[in-house]
Every structure is written in structure tokens, then in C-alpha cells.
Amino acid sequence: MINNSCHKASKRNIGLMELQKLGISDLDIQKLIDNGIFTINSLAKASKKELYSIKGLNDRKAEKILSLAKKRVPVGFSTLKNYLKTKKQQFHISTLNKTIDNLLEGGIESSSVTEIFGESKTGKTQFCHILCVSAMVDNYSFVQTKKVIYIDTEGNFRPERLIEISEKFKINFDFLINNVFYARAFNTEHQFQLLVAAASITAFSNVALIIVDSCTALLRTEYVGRGELFLRQTLLGKFLRNIQRLGEECNIAILLTNQVVTSNLDGMTFSAASNLKPIGGHIMAHYTNTRIWLKKRTSQYNVMKVISSSKLSEKEVKFIIQNTGLRVVSE
Ligand SMILES: Nc1ncnc2c1ncn2[C@@H]1O[C@H](COP(=O)(O)OP(=O)(O)O)[C@@H](O)[C@H]1O
Ligand SMILES: [Mg+2]
CATH class of the missing domain: 1.10.150.20 (5' to 3' exonuclease, C-terminal subdomain)
Known part of the structure; x- marks a missing residue:
């Protein structure tokens, strides 16, 4: 939506x-x-x-x-009027849940990088699937069909989940499968190549959303330990800069997932009570516009918290994962 x-x-x-x-x-x-x-x-x-x-x-x-x-291309000053005109083109992709949309002031923003990080099985991949379907909702009312590009580095993409979520919105099966471009990235170099391929798709199709789930998994396994940290961070910075640039130039929403670590390799924790922190340290923080933290809380629910954004306040909601998407719970 x-x-x-x-x-x-x-x-x-x-x-x-x-x-x-x-x-x-x-x-x-x-x-x-x-x-x-x-x-x-x-x-x-x-x-x-x-x-x-x-x-x-x-x-x-x-x-x-x-x-x-x-x-x-003029790259100097423009009036605030012109700037606001460009801002007006921006849109949000709904999370298909009103409370979570309110938390994010409408959903995942275009021309912007949203990072969702958390421990394993907190719902990051589910969130990506929901957004993938959401971009298709109400699609028939638009001039040109919107497309989603999904880069999967962990092998957790499940088309059957897309179908399950989309049934509630009566999205035609053929329509869905024709408008999602999927690729599995097998190594970091391939992840970079897929971004180049994604850019060429955006030249010819109306891409609304690019998902990378996860954007750090391959780097983390290929560049190990302190000895390779500098190279890993340099490559991560390059990938993030390129995808951010693509998002901004083409008014596309960028959704990245990220894992967390407990060690102190690259500095930054988010809570005194926990030594969990997203991978990528300051580089990741620098290139993402909105950061969402998914936390395991109890066996009944998880917590979603906006922890860093230039325009959203820090707030959190409790949620559970359902067949048709996320449901916010009060306790
Ligand atoms: N159809 C479904 N209905 C309810 N919960 C589901 C469904 N599919 C997956 N889940 C739940 O989602 C969780 C996994 O979420 P996932 O997004 O894969 O985690 P992450 O990407 O953070 O590791 C599991 O706890 C699983 O039970
Ligand atoms: Mg996952």
C-alpha cells in the first residue's frame, strides 16, 4: 500500500x-x-x-x-520551494498495520534507507515479505505497475509467504509473481553485481522498493575478525553509498536488514542492559536514515522500536507475527 x-x-x-x-x-x-x-x-x-x-x-x-x-545537472542551491516540490514526490510503503505505520509516520519512506536489525527470528525477513506485498496493494489504480526488487543473501525468501500475506488483499497471483524481481546473492562480489543489475531494472521499470535481506550477512562471513574489519567496513560503506544514491536518485524506498552481534568488534551498543549491537558500526549508522530494532521480549511477543531517525521520535510497539502480517498487541 x-x-x-x-x-x-x-x-x-x-x-x-x-x-x-x-x-x-x-x-x-x-x-x-x-x-x-x-x-x-x-x-x-x-x-x-x-x-x-x-x-x-x-x-x-x-x-x-x-x-x-x-x-x-545543476548541483548548487535551489529555492526551498523547489526543494519542497521534490520532497512532495516522496511516498511511504505501508507495513499493513496502522499502529506500526503511525510509529513510522506512514511506513517505509522512499528516497531513504530504512534498516531493520535484530537477533535471529525476531521477524526481519517477515517484515521484508510484508513490505514486498504492500507495494502491490492498490496497484491497479496507478498508471504504471510498481515493482519490488528483492536481494536475498541468506536464502530465507519464501514466495509462499508472499502469497499467504497477499491473499488478504486479493492480489492476483500472476500479478504478484510478475512484479517481484528476486535474486539470491551468493557472495559479496555477487551482491554488488546484483545492485548494478537492480539499477538497470530501475531504468526501465517503476521500482518502488529494493530489499536487501540481509545486507551484512555475506560481508560478515567473508571478512572475519579484526584483521579484515577495515576491508569489510570499506566494502559495506561502498555498498551503502551506492544503494542510498540509487534510492535518492530514483525515489525508491530502500529496506535493509541487519544482524546483531554481542562482541565489541566495531564499537556501538544501544542499551546499557544489553551488549547487542547491529553489525556495521558507524558506517551503517551513517548511511541509514531510519533504524528499527526488533527485540525478543517474551515467548508471546516481540518489540519493534524506532531507535534512530532524523524525523521520528523514539517509540516502540509490541507485536506478534501472524499469517497475514504483523499484529500489534497491548500486552
Ligand atoms: N506464517 C507464519 N505465521 C506466523 N508466524 C510465522 C509465520 N512464518 C514465520 N513465522 C515466524 O516468524 C519468525 C521468523 O521470523 P524471521 O523474519 O524469519 O526472523 P529473522 O529474519 O529476524 O531471523 C519465526 O518465529 C516464525 O515462527
Ligand atoms: Mg531473516
Whole structure:
């Protein structure tokens, strides 16, 4: 369920291909895409340092490409009026539960990164499935069908759960399965490649939501211990920057799940009573706009808490997982 009627047919023009006409080769354009620069807007906002770091793109070429992009896309001040006009395009995807939507002021926000973290079996993957269905609810009333991209790194995606949740909303089975793009990521490198593939889908389809469940699992298993922490954090930062940029440029809601650890590897805990903390430390905190913590409380219910957001206050609700989604409970 998309909570904003402004989400019309997408005007996404990835735009990098325009550079071809200006004398930039396909190979160099592909290098930009492979490095997470998917649109001409992102290119105009990239730093010289970032372009210099792209393998095979020499400094002169990098400067030429950047100056071409800056001529096409103004990156200076705009009036608050223009800024608000852009903000108006943003929408929220409902969690299919009114109380939780109220907690999040409408649901998961577009052009924004929402992270949901918690221990195993607290409902992170269930939350992703619910949002996946929610993006399809009321879809027939829109000009162009909305799509969801689901990157699964843990192998916990269950289409039968999507079908179960969607039955309540009478979503046609064929409609559902035609509008969800699913991929299983097998290693970190593949996770990056899938993001590039996701970006090319957004160029041609009206993608409303990109889910990565989980965004840190592969990094955590491939880069182990303090010795590899720096590399792990660098790669995580790169992935988050690229997906955040894609979300902002194309007005897509980004939903990432994250695991928690009990050790003190990368600094940050959230409560004096618990030494649990989300993986990714300050890098994760820096790139996520809203952080939601799912906590095990009793055998009867779990707790969902907004712990960090630039516009939401810290609040929590108790919930249980049901066939058709989440239900908020008072005790
Ligand atoms: N159809 C369902 N009805 C009720 N609860 C379910 C259903 N499917 C899964 N669950 C519950 O969801 C929990 C697992 O949630 P999950 O989202 O996979 O956890 P996480 O991703 O945080 O590890 C389990 O406790 C399981 O019993
Ligand atoms: Mg899971």
C-alpha cells in the first residue's frame, strides 16, 4: 500500500547513455555503472576523488566526464520551494498495520534507507515479505505497475509467504509473481553485481522498493575478525553509498536488514542492559536514515522500536507475527 498518490509513472532516465553522444565510450560508461554511479545525477554529485579511484579511468577522462555531467545537472542551491516540490514526490510503503505505520509516520519512506536489525527470528525477513506485498496493494489504480526488487543473501525468501500475506488483499497471483524481481546473492562480489543489475531494472521499470535481506550477512562471513574489519567496513560503506544514491536518485524506498552481534568488534551498543549491537558500526549508522530494532521480549511477543531517525521520535510497539502480517498487541 503506497501512502502518497504522487507516486505516478516513473520519469526515470538513468541518463548516463547521454554521455555517449558527448564522446564518452560505452566501456567508460560501464565502468561508472560498475562503481555504483547509475545516473547522470549521481555522476554530477560524485567527487573527483571517487572518479579517480575507478580502475581504468584516467584522471583527464574522469575530469572530462565530471564536467560534462555538471553542465547537464545543476548541483548548487535551489529555492526551498523547489526543494519542497521534490520532497512532495516522496511516498511511504505501508507495513499493513496502522499502529506500526503511525510509529513510522506512514511506513517505509522512499528516497531513504530504512534498516531493520535484530537477533535471529525476531521477524526481519517477515517484515521484508510484508513490505514486498504492500507495494502491490492498490496497484491497479496507478498508471504504471510498481515493482519490488528483492536481494536475498541468506536464502530465507519464501514466495509462499508472499502469497499467504497477499491473499488478504486479493492480489492476483500472476500479478504478484510478475512484479517481484528476486535474486539470491551468493557472495559479496555477487551482491554488488546484483545492485548494478537492480539499477538497470530501475531504468526501465517503476521500482518502488529494493530489499536487501540481509545486507551484512555475506560481508560478515567473508571478512572475519579484526584483521579484515577495515576491508569489510570499506566494502559495506561502498555498498551503502551506492544503494542510498540509487534510492535518492530514483525515489525508491530502500529496506535493509541487519544482524546483531554481542562482541565489541566495531564499537556501538544501544542499551546499557544489553551488549547487542547491529553489525556495521558507524558506517551503517551513517548511511541509514531510519533504524528499527526488533527485540525478543517474551515467548508471546516481540518489540519493534524506532531507535534512530532524523524525523521520528523514539517509540516502540509490541507485536506478534501472524499469517497475514504483523499484529500489534497491548500486552
Ligand atoms: N506464517 C507464519 N505465521 C506466523 N508466524 C510465522 C509465520 N512464518 C514465520 N513465522 C515466524 O516468524 C519468525 C521468523 O521470523 P524471521 O523474519 O524469519 O526472523 P529473522 O529474519 O529476524 O531471523 C519465526 O518465529 C516464525 O515462527
Ligand atoms: Mg531473516
